[in-house]
Amino acid sequence: MLAKDYIELEEKYGAHNYHPLDVVIERAQGVWVYDVEGNKYLDCLAAYSAVNQGHCHPRIVNALKQQAEKVTLTSRAFRNSQLPLLYKELSELTGYEISLPMNSGAEAVETALKAARKWGYKIKGVEEQKAEIIACTNNFAGRTISIISFSTEAQYRDGFGPFTPGFKIVEYGNAKALEEAITPNTVAFLVEPIQGEGGVVVPPEGYLKACADICKKNNVLLITDEIQCGLGRSGKLFAFEYENIRPDVVIIGKALSGGCYPVSAVLSNKEILGVFKPGDHGSTFGGNPLGAAVARESLKVLIEEKLIERSFELGNYFLNELKKINSPHVKEVRGKGLFIGVELKPEAKGARRFCEALAKRGILCKETHENVIRFAPPLVITKDEIDWALKIISEVLMMN
């Protein structure tokens, strides 16, 4: 079968909720993916940062295989011999007392929101049904009805109402707006330390620190969504570390499984996650032994292969080299670690055509928000591979 045959099948039998580039990937290793026609591409999206450890990392694949042959799913009706070890290793790595495992990122966000509301009622003493959670403009936290209820992206909401009440929106990057929006009923502030889907938006320096202080002063939980920017992507284990803060709740997903299996988690302390009693919340697959084994190995690879340090160093290099490209189309180059956005001017006629040109030359990127090209390759990328990519990127950014 040719690429066009697969594309035809997909278009005919699948729902059209995505508009992918027409590259039909058949296999992948590290930073490289191969299509059904034998073409090779450098993956600069890394599945939205789910494959920070590189595609099909041998150690993670091996952990998956080994565990798949033992036991894959017990449900949480029974205990299994992987989850306790994941709990312990997550706690030791992050310093958070306890965690709660889920599968997709959206489920972990939902979990954090439920924890915050329950904490608000049971611990903070907010009157029943009155809890408010504050989120930011331009946020992305998933696609469930409650999560899109606080999206500011018209398309994410169009046709999906009625929405879940209890959310307020404040401008991202503006700590004063947060302070003004807080009421006695506010239980939490949910924020991405760097907005990924929003276009790799880095807030002003000091913003998160100011938000953390405001939350603390008002007894409001600070929840950071590190699903995309966390686990090494930004050059730190967590992007919030750039501001030396300690959020009350941290949400992780994506690279927690190195792209091998969906695993997400909410990290916090006993006071907050302790509001969940048996039966309050759950997931059939959440915390399953296959996912737990994969997550354990994914975290070990991240640390033992020093991928976080690598992201920091090579990210700085990549960012600075991108800034040197003197393209008439570029408005701004920004990012932290290997989490980089190149924002094009409105006159550039959209990022999509540049992504298509890059794909033709062997680099896979995806535009985010019309005008931003995101460069977020697996963290195992080498300097030589970055140099190779830079040559092509500069050619493409110079086209008419």
Ligand SMILES: *Cc1c(COP(=O)(O)O)cnc(C)c1O
């Ligand atoms: C991807 C993402 C999510 C949602 O994760 P899914 O696994 O797609 O449900 C939530 N928050 C952020 C910041 C993300 O990038």
